[in-house]
Each structure stands twice: as structure tokens, then as C-alpha cells.
Amino acid sequence: MNKGILTPLLILALSAMMVVPEAPSLLVHAAGPASLAVNPAVVGADVGETFTVSVDVGNVADMVATDVVLHYSNVVLSGVSIDCDGSTAYMGTSHIIAASSLSDSAMTAECAVALLGGSTLQVGAPVSVMKVTFSVIAFGSSDLTIDSSSTIAAEVSGSTVSVPYSATNGAFTTPPTILLVAPNGGPAPGQSVVKLHKTDHVDLQGFIQLSPIAPQAAFGGVVFTIVAPDTSSTTITSDIIFLSIGATGTVTATYTLPNLTGNYHVFVTPLRCTLPDQCTLSTTTAAGLSFRVKH
Structure with missing residues (x-):
């Protein structure tokens, strides 16, 4: 279980919303069991093809923000595009994107998004908060790993808190011979x-x-x-x-x-x-x- 700590990017974004509580309240955690999961958990594609995975959040009451970092291998995969709000849970909401990055050199994809105007999302069944499209550049496999610093923030009793969650990573492999x-x-x-x-x-x-x-x-x-x-x-x-x-x-x-x-x-x-x-x-x-x- 990842206890979660509000990342600097989310703190900055939430500060813009003027809803960040005083530091002591950041130690309060919303009740689980929330989740972050790579979807699909296992995916395959041939060299030269592209595929898309999402990172889905589940079971979070009054969610106000997420900061998700996904790691991959740049030996096998190359990032093509990242979607933080166009077709994710944030589509159609009033929000700010604190980070939207896809870097082969760093082997990371990141989406940090916060809702504006005091609005919240009620998340039950898993919904995507980040979608990444990759191109397969070499035969092999790659873990698709959610970084432990990834954060879910929710509003609890008027305070913005980090929500503990369980993480389910994914894996890519080229189809076998x-x-x-x-x-x-x-x-x-x-x-x-x-x-x-x-x-x-x-x-x-x-x-x-x-x-x-x-x-x-x-x-x-x-x-x-x-x-x-x-x-x-x-x-x-x-x-x-x-x-x-x-x-x-x-x-x-x-x-x-x-x-x-x-x-x-x-x-x-x-x-x-x-x-x-x-x-x-x-x-x-x-x-x-x-x-x-x-x-």
C-alpha cells in the first residue's frame, strides 16, 4: 500500500486553487482502498506498431487531483503522445494541468492535474487519469511501473489530503516467435x-x-x-x-x-x-x- 505524499507539483496546483490545508493536515489520509493500475496489465505489439495504455484510478471519494508518474524502458519503447485530460476522468471539468510530460531520455511519463473551483470527482469503478501511446522500437519487453511518488489527493472534512492506494503495474512484450x-x-x-x-x-x-x-x-x-x-x-x-x-x-x-x-x-x-x-x-x-x- 502506497501511503502517498502530496507532490510539489500538486501542492503548487492546489495552492492556485487556494484549498491546500496547513502542513499538519497533510499527515491525515483518506480511507482506502483506493487504487492506481496500468490498463491493460499486459500488452503486446510488434516492432513498428503503436499501442496505448492508461493509468486508472479507482475508489476515491471527493478526488481533487492526481499526479501519476509511469516508468518504461527506452530500449524497447518510445513515447509517442500523452493525454492528461482529453479523454480521461478530467475531460469536461474545470482543471489545471500542472505537468504533462513524456520523456524517452528519462523513461517517464507524467500527468499532474488538479480540479478548480472547489469541485471534486466521485470515483468508484476505475477511470483513466493518464493515457500514453508508445511505439515499439525493438524486440523485447518492458515493465510499465507506477512510481511510488505518484499521488491521489482528495477533500476530506474541508482539508486536502493524500489518499493511500494500492498500485498495480503493467508489462509490455513483443509477441513471441x-x-x-x-x-x-x-x-x-x-x-x-x-x-x-x-x-x-x-x-x-x-x-x-x-x-x-x-x-x-x-x-x-x-x-x-x-x-x-x-x-x-x-x-x-x-x-x-x-x-x-x-x-x-x-x-x-x-x-x-x-x-x-x-x-x-x-x-x-x-x-x-x-x-x-x-x-x-x-x-x-x-x-x-x-x-x-x-x-
Whole structure:
């Protein structure tokens, strides 16, 4: 739990509002449990792409100001833009921005904003107080860390106090390298020839490996593309599995057969996933094993 101390920037901003209490009252803290959290907690993007994360505040009564500092690695990421009030909790309010900075050399992003005119915000569910857009400049990972000096200020019994909060940091990583393993993919054993009068589907299998030089364990899957005898195609996403560094695995999917006999060709494209629901489609597609459908 971060006890919180009003930062000099917030003290200056609150002084402009003429609501800063005498020094002793700064030792009084509003009741928690308030929170600051990077959202999403885990994010992935390829080199050359951009992504946006927010720092969200939650569960603060009568909030009057925030000063949030976020750290990142300038080896992997470069700051593109920062938004302190355009699409955050402060949008549409009367406020002053005491700090709005994004520095690759310092590896920090900061937003310090204070409400004007004695107004307050009632914060229940998390809302953003800072949004930062990054460009990915190199393969790798970066912690997205909320600095312990970050502050939430609220009005309590006529005094402006620092609110204790719990911090949840985030992490960025480029999607893993998922390799195909021969024969790449195709029908499950015993289904290279099927008959329409006996089944309405074919079970597909894909064979993948997490690169042996991957920096960490990750998730992977495939997208199957099935080309029917009439040259029409269907894409199906497999399940997503966890892979340790260098490990191989088998993923599966089910293809529902059209009422069409002949040869079906299977192509396989790896899915590179930082989380099971955060996947990037590889640019490499390979042919798998085909199957035949009879009446």
C-alpha cells in the first residue's frame, strides 16, 4: 500500500486553487482502498506498431487531483503522445494541468492535474487519469511501473489530503516467435479420408514450437485455412496453449464439412500470443496435410 505524499507539483496546483490545508493536515489520509493500475496489465505489439495504455484510478471519494508518474524502458519503447485530460476522468471539468510530460531520455511519463473551483470527482469503478501511446522500437519487453511518488489527493472534512492506494503495474512484450513443426498441420489421425454419410466434420491438428531463444514462456496457436474442392476457403482459429521456452505442442480445431466431395487442402499460420486473448497473426503460412471427402 502506497501511503502517498502530496507532490510539489500538486501542492503548487492546489495552492492556485487556494484549498491546500496547513502542513499538519497533510499527515491525515483518506480511507482506502483506493487504487492506481496500468490498463491493460499486459500488452503486446510488434516492432513498428503503436499501442496505448492508461493509468486508472479507482475508489476515491471527493478526488481533487492526481499526479501519476509511469516508468518504461527506452530500449524497447518510445513515447509517442500523452493525454492528461482529453479523454480521461478530467475531460469536461474545470482543471489545471500542472505537468504533462513524456520523456524517452528519462523513461517517464507524467500527468499532474488538479480540479478548480472547489469541485471534486466521485470515483468508484476505475477511470483513466493518464493515457500514453508508445511505439515499439525493438524486440523485447518492458515493465510499465507506477512510481511510488505518484499521488491521489482528495477533500476530506474541508482539508486536502493524500489518499493511500494500492498500485498495480503493467508489462509490455513483443509477441513471441511461434514456429511451425512438420508436417505443420492437417487432419487428425484416421481422418485423411472421410465419408459424408458417416461424419459432418474433420478434426484438425496444428504443430507448433515456441522459439528456443524466446526470452520467456508464452502462448501460441494457429489459424487453419481450408481450401475446398470448389476453391472456396474457410479460416478457423485453433485453441491457444501455453508453451515454455523451446517447447512443442499440438493445437486443434474442428472443420464442419460442406456437402462437397473431393480434395481439401490445409494451410497453417501461427498465432503469436502474449496472452490467450492477445494474439498476433504471423506473416508466415505453410501448407499442411490435405484430406479427401467421399460420399
